Amino acid sequence: MPDTAEEYLVTQLKNAHALEQMSLRMTAAASKAAEDDQLRKIFDTHHQQTETHERLIRERLEAHGEGPSALKDIAARVAAVGKGAAAVVPDDKPGRIVRDGYIQEQTEIASYELLRRIADRTGDRETVRAAERILEDEREAAAKLAHNWERAAELSLQAAVGGR
Amino acid sequence: MPDTAEEYLVTQLKNAHALEQMSLRMTAAASKAAEDDQLRKIFDTHHQQTETHERLIRERLEAHGEGPSALKDIAARVAAVGKGAAAVVPDDKPGRIVRDGYIQEQTEIASYELLRRIADRTGDRETVRAAERILEDEREAAAKLAHNWERAAELSLQAAVGGR
Numbered sequence: 001m002p003d004t005a006e007e008y009l010v011t012q013l014k015n016a017h018a019l020e021q022m023s024l025r026m027t028a029a030a031s032k033a034a035e036d037d038q039l040r041k042i043f044d045t046h047h048q049q050t051e052t053h054e055r056l057i058r059e060r061l062e063a064h065g066e067g068p069s070a071l072k073d074i075a076a077r078v079a080a081v082g083k084g085a086a087a088v089v090p091d092d093k094p095g096r097i098v099r100d101g102y103i104q105e106q107t108e109i110a111s112y113e114l115l116r117r118i119a120d121r122t123g124d125r126e127t128v129r130a131a132e133r134i135l136e137d138e139r140e141a142a143a144k145l146a147h148n149w150e151r152a153a154e155l156s157l158q159a160a161v162g163g164r
Numbered sequence: 165m166p167d168t169a170e171e172y173l174v175t176q177l178k179n180a181h182a183l184e185q186m187s188l189r190m191t192a193a194a195s196k197a198a199e200d201d202q203l204r205k206i207f208d209t210h211h212q213q214t215e216t217h218e219r220l221i222r223e224r225l226e227a228h229g230e231g232p233s234a235l236k237d238i239a240a241r242v243a244a245v246g247k248g249a250a251a252v253v254p255d256d257k258p259g260r261i262v263r264d265g266y267i268q269e270q271t272e273i274a275s276y277e278l279l280r281r282i283a284d285r286t287g288d289r290e291t292v293r294a295a296e297r298i299l300e301d302e303r304e305a306a307a308k309l310a311h312n313w314e315r316a317a318e319l320s321l322q323a324a325v326g327g328r
Contacts, residue, residue, distance in 0.1 A: 008324035095282075099274040106270035110263040113310070117317035118259075146277070153281035160172035 006064070009122045012115045013061050016131075019108050020054040026104050030097040036155060039098065039148060046101075046141045053137065056130040063126065094155035098145050105142035109135065170228070173286045176279045177225050180295075183272050184218040190268050194261040200319060203262065203312060210265075210305045217301065220294040227290065258319035262309050269306035273299065 027047035034040040061067075116131035191211035198204040225231075280295035 004325045005321060008321060095278050099278060102274045103267065103271050107267050110266045113313040114259050114263060114317050114320070117314060118321055121317065121321055149277040150281060153278050153285065156278070157169060157172060157282055157285055161168045 005122050009118055009124060009127070010061070010064050010066060012111075012118055013057060013064065013127065014066070016108075016111055016115055017054065017057045017061060019104075019111055020050060020057055023050045023104055023108065024054060026101065030101055033093055033097055036094060036151070038151065039094065042141070042144050042148070043097070043101065046137070049137045049141070053134045056134065060124075060127045060130055093159060095152045096156075098148050098152035102142055102145040105138050105145065108138045109142065112138065169286045173282055173288060173291070174225070174228050174230060176275075176282055177221060177228065177291065178230070180272075180275055180279055181218065181221045181225060183268075183275055184214060184221055187214045187268055187272065188218060190265065194265055197257055197261055200258060200315070202315065203258065206305070206308050206312070207261070207265065210301070213301045213305070217298045220298065224288075224291045224294055257323060259316045260320075262312050262316035266306055266309040269302050269309065272302045273306065276302065 024047065027043045027050055031040050031043040031047060034043060112131045112135045116128050116135070119125075119127035119131060188211065191207045191214055195204050195207040195211060198207060276295045276299045280292050280299070283289075283291035283295060
């Protein structure tokens, strides 16, 4: 393969790693903010899964000769996204954490759907396997959150009506 | 219902309207950027649907006594989100527009899943109906984009390898 295909794969891996770092922060913050045991459990479980995902992707980056130092430039990008997302967030905690969690999972699903196909076309079977494994967890987490729209709406409305 | 529930519903409607405005820009930009007829058609079709969605939500805002002037403060938030999203976007056009389009649809799905339940609990049947109608279109658009991961990966890799 030409160098550019390899470079492209590495760019996608860096992007995936940035998303995992963002997910680690998001799941920790959501668990802390959740005043509901059922929601907290979803975020705690997924935080543990995300620690594994971050490691899997970091190992793939290392396999492509990219050390942790190469990840430094992504911190600013992660911060920018967080800032952007926070800007549209209304101040309803339960609805917000379920919605933002769902969007984060769907963002990762989109990224891994692309990554696994790019890895497949560049012959990197290990990355294909890592992406497929992570995709399963992300889909499960998204489905769990999507089962909680009713609960999130109820808790948000209670907070809006009773909390002022 | 107490005033706060009404206020909360209006906040959610404003948020939905901001998302529709963002979606109008995104679908127009994606259609322009798409160098692939199949992808362009998806974005063109959804742009037309989005014009209807923007109107439906604007009408619901007006029904709650909120004129277009109340939407001004949202422009800055929309811009911030766009800036945040652009910050993590790698420079692979086909993959990027499919991924970002998918994330935009999922963001709207999450928002309307909450909105329709909040509207139901505050007795606003018209908003429930609008949210349900829009949800159908968003799900259809997300599914169409998700059918194009393979194409997006192929075109992105071609662009990365052949385009430099």
